[in-house]
Amino acid sequence: MRPGIKPFMPPAPWRNVHENFAHNFTGISWHLDHVGTGISEVELYLRATENLQWAIGQAIENRQTLRALGSNWSFSSVAMCSGGMVQTKGLDLIFNIKREHVSPIFTNTGKTPAALKLVECGVQIARLNKLLEIESNPARCIRASGGSNGQTIAGATATGTHGAALYSGAVHDAIVGIHLITGPNSHVWLERASYPVASDALITRLGATLMRDDALFNAALVSFGSFGIIHGIMLETEPLFxxxxxxxxxxxxxxxxxxxxxxxxxxxxxxxxxxxxxxxxxxxxxxxxxxxxxxxxxxxxxxxxxxxxxxxxxVPPGHVVNHGGGYDPAxxxxxxxxxxxxxxxxxxxxxxxxxxxxxxxxxxxxxxxxxxxxxSIGAIFRDTRxxxxxxxxxxxxxxxxxxxxxxxxxxxxxxxxxxxxxxxxxxxxxxxxxxxxxxxxxxxxxxxxxxxxxxxxxxxxxxxxxxxxxxxxxxxxxxxxxxxNANNMKRMYSPNKVQAWKQARERLLTPEVRSVFTNPFMTKCGLDTPVGFPV
Ligand SMILES: Cc1cc2nc3c(=O)[nH]c(=O)nc-3n(C[C@H](O)[C@H](O)[C@H](O)COP(=O)(O)OP(=O)(O)OC[C@H]3O[C@@H](n4cnc5c(N)ncnc54)[C@H](O)[C@@H]3O)c2cc1C
Missing domain, CATH: 3.40.462.10 (FAD-linked oxidases, C-terminal domain)
Incomplete structure (x- = not known):
């Protein structure tokens, strides 16, 4: 077996954390992690990229569907498919970003690379908060959080998780780059053309294809696992407040x-x-x-x-951020x-x-x-018991x-x-x-x-x-x-928006890969049909 990925059999029936639904997977599911010694974190990340591509290849070969799973917190069956799941919580690296990783266009706006973190998909919000608020010097923080902190960064992004950040938006609104695995032989670095962030050196190191395109980026941002597997996310953070x-x-x-x-x-x-x-x-x-x-x-x-x-x-002088200790009702x-x-x-x-x-x-x-x-945000929006x-x-x-x-x-x-x-x-x-x-x-x-x-x-x-x-x-x-459902989707977002989302998906994924990442939830919402199909 390849290091860093192993098959596993989800319990049947599978339930989400709040047990709102039961589901049965019929195909092969995968568990990914960074087990291994003597390998740098960058090498572990690159190995995981290859493993995610390989898992997609296996799904194509076996004619089964696949979907990434985060913390399994969703109340809807958005993460479920008939085939198998890809357990991502073991992919939990967080990288500091250096000047050479950042496009000069970004630094010319007066922003510093210290504002950015490359966060692997399975990192849970609690861990991200700990790293930013307690372990980083100087300390930083995320801009917005849901009421609790157990979601993975990719899972939270994928469904549009929000708090009540009146002027700064939802969790995903702080994301400025997405490393997306789009097939057995392809992975892309997506960012907005209107807000370029990554340097050529970073893209080359990842081995990804650069796609600077606002429409693609905005569509992939909230796409609930339908655009392939998000491997990494470039997140803009704030100095701790x-x-x-x-x-x-x-x-x-x-x-x-x-x-x-x-x-x-x-x-x-x-x-x-x-x-x-x-x-x-x-x-x-x-x-x-x-x-x-x-x-x-x-x-x-x-x-x-x-x-x-x-x-x-x-932050007053001498303030110590504390995420631990007794439970305060969040x-x-x-x-x-x-x-x-x-x-x-x-x-x-x-x-x-x-x-x-x-x-x-x-x-x-x-x-x-x-x-x-x-x-701090990390000390307020805490665990759910x-x-x-x-x-x-x-x-x-x-x-x-x-x-x-x-x-x-x-x-x-x-x-x-x-x-x-x-x-x-x-x-x-x-x-x-x-x-x-x-x-x-x-x-x-x-x-x-x-x-x-x-x-x-x-x-x-x-x-x-x-x-x-x-x-x-x-x-x-x-x-x-x-x-x-498919009808009210059109009313909610407009036929043009729905078409734009589908169009982006078609530009990023081959028909074969689209089939792998199509699930009953998408069908119910009319998002599985091709562009041009009447919406
Ligand atoms: C106790 C609790 C509190 C909550 N509080 C809030 C709140 O305050 N605000 C709010 O908006 N929501 C809230 N939610 C909802 C929750 O934030 C969302 O359902 C979120 O998507 C769950 O994240 P997750 O990591 O568990 O993802 P999952 O539920 O596991 O998956 C969600 C979606 O993300 C996709 N996905 C996961 N990982 C990847 C990846 N690597 N690549 C591509 N797609 C991926 C899955 O396929 C799926 O479609 C809460 C839920 C619970 C249970």
């Missing part, structure tokens, strides 16, 4: 309030949110989210709405701490009134306070549609019980062709609840309501996304 958190409650839910959120009118918000701090240099608003108990939020009422704001502040809008109790509180009784009472009680009892001391029985659904709308969207969600939950809570996270829009945070100013509305049939129905009803009202929206690729 901390986030100071504030929780604001007691504000009155009025049209004025929601319109101010929608317009990101911070000056106006300051007049409506009691005690909202100023955003000034050295203390700038960075992350904004609203947590809602959908049963107690009513127009002109002041209950059930909690605004969490994080301000970017400098500001995770997955409401995991609530779900755990809710499951017990409901005890199998899903009548409307019981769900309403139990959800309200658990929400109010468990809504967390703000963390008083400023912390509870796995199982959670249904996480998220849709995105333009901030300008926030008022209508909120009204529809509250109207739905007024008639159909939802065992869960709602969060609204504000995210700067992405350039990724099929990035679901596609609106210039995006609101991601998250509905996290128990994994019950009735909750799934509520998700579907909300999508139907938005569609009926003509409110443009998209759905998270990695969360529960049952309502996605």
């Amino acid at each position: 901390l986030l100071k958190e504030y929780r604001i409650s007691g504000m009155v839910y009025t049209d004025d309030l929601i319109d101010s959120f929608a317009a990101l009118n911070i000056a106006k918000l300051k007049t409506l949110l009691p005690g909202m701090p100023d955003s000034v240099p050295g203390h700038e608003l960075y992350h904004m989210e609203i947590n809602l108990n959908p049963y107690t939020v009513v127009k002109d009422g002041n209950e059930g709405m909690y605004v969490f704001l994080f301000y970017k502040v400098p 500001p995770s809008p997955e409401f995991i701490w609530i779900m755990k109790n809710l499951l017990t509180a409901l005890g199998g009784n899903f009548s409307y009134d019981h769900v309403k009472r139990a959800t309200t009680r658990e929400f109010e009892a468990n809504i967390r306070p703000a963390t008083p001391t400023p912390k 509870f796995t199982g029985n959670i249904a996480s659904f998220a849709l995105a709308v333009a901030t300008s549609s926030l008022a209508q969207t909120l009204e529809e969600i509250l109207a739905e939950i007024k008639v159909n019980a939802f065992a869960g809570a709602v969060a609204i996270r504000f995210v700067k829009g992405t350039k990724a062709t099929l990035g679901f945070t596609k609106f210039d100013n995006t609101c991601v509305v998250e509905m996290d609840g128990l994994d019950t049939k009735s909750n799934h129905q509520v998700f579907a009803n909300v999508v139907n309501r938005l569609t009926a009202k003509g409110i443009p929206h998209t759905i998270h690729w990695g969360k529960l996304n049952g309502p996605l």
Whole structure:
């Protein structure tokens, strides 16, 4: 057998971490790692590139499908295919970037190579945070994170994982280069023509073909394993900063309030949110989210709405970044701490009134306070301790549609019980062709609840309501996304965007390789058909 790759048999049935679905693989799956001594990290990386190419070659030979798997955190079956999986978590190298690796065009903009890291696909966000915030000197950090930190960098990118970084976007919006394995004999370095980063020396060292093309790059960025296997990602990082958190409650839910959120009118918000701090240099608003108990939020009422704001502040002298120690409840809008109790509180009784009472009680009892001391991104967005029985659904709308969207969600939950809570996270829009945070100013509305049939129905009803009202929206690729289909894909992204994504895929992958990386999820979304096929 080749060093660094071995076949393995996934347990049958295979389940995602939250056990929302069961799946059976029928082909050969592969596990990759860097086992071996006396080999430099660069050589190990190059060996892994060859192994990934070889695995694709094997899939072609055996006429089976293949898909890369990250941490298996997705709630949807986006990572599943009938053939086999490629386990990537063992590919976890992180490389510093030196001046000779960087295009002079990049350095001429005043940026330094120290801002860049070449991160191998299987690196988990927690490890990346540790390397950047604790082990690097000077310390650095990522720009955005999801609520927890177990995703791999490639897995997080592939589905468009986001936090609530109001002005800097989702995790993948900090990516400036992609090393993509496109076939048994091909691999490419993709970057934007409008933002070149890698030097010829780096491309030559990787042995990749350089493709500087905005359309290709933007399409591959959020492509959920459909464009081959991402081996490495060039990530732009920031000098370490901390986030100071504030929780604001007691504000009155009025049209004025929601319109101010929608317009990101911070000056106006300051007049409506009691005690909202100023955003000034050295203390700038960075992350904004609203947590809602959908049963107690009513127009002109002041209950059930909690605004969490994080301000970017400098690192004070002597500050020690600490990712370890006791578990602080992460500001995770997955409401995991609530779900755990809710499951017990409901005890199998899903009548409307019981769900309403139990959800309200658990929400109010468990809504967390703000963390008083400023912390780094890696220290805030931490581990998830509870796995199982959670249904996480998220849709995105333009901030300008926030008022209508909120009204529809509250109207739905007024008639159909939802065992869960709602969060609204504000995210700067992405350039990724099929990035679901596609609106210039995006609101991601998250509905996290128990994994019950009735909750799934509520998700579907909300999508139907938005569609009926003509409110443009998209759905998270990695969360529960049952309502996605070929028809609403066109409406969500426009036929042109869907065609552009397919076109990029056809430019990068031969028909043979496209077949290897086509899965039922893509078919359901109408993304498997060739360009020119009516969309
Ligand atoms: C507890 C929890 C908290 C979460 N919090 C958030 C949140 O705050 N915000 C948010 O937006 N989402 C959140 N999610 C969703 C999660 O971030 C996404 O589903 C993410 O894609 C999972 O990453 P992963 O590494 O587990 O990838 P997987 O689920 O394993 O795979 C996801 C996709 O990535 C593809 N992929 C993986 N590796 C590669 C590769 N090397 N090359 C090509 N394709 C690849 C797979 O084929 C698949 O299509 C959360 C999920 C959980 C379970």
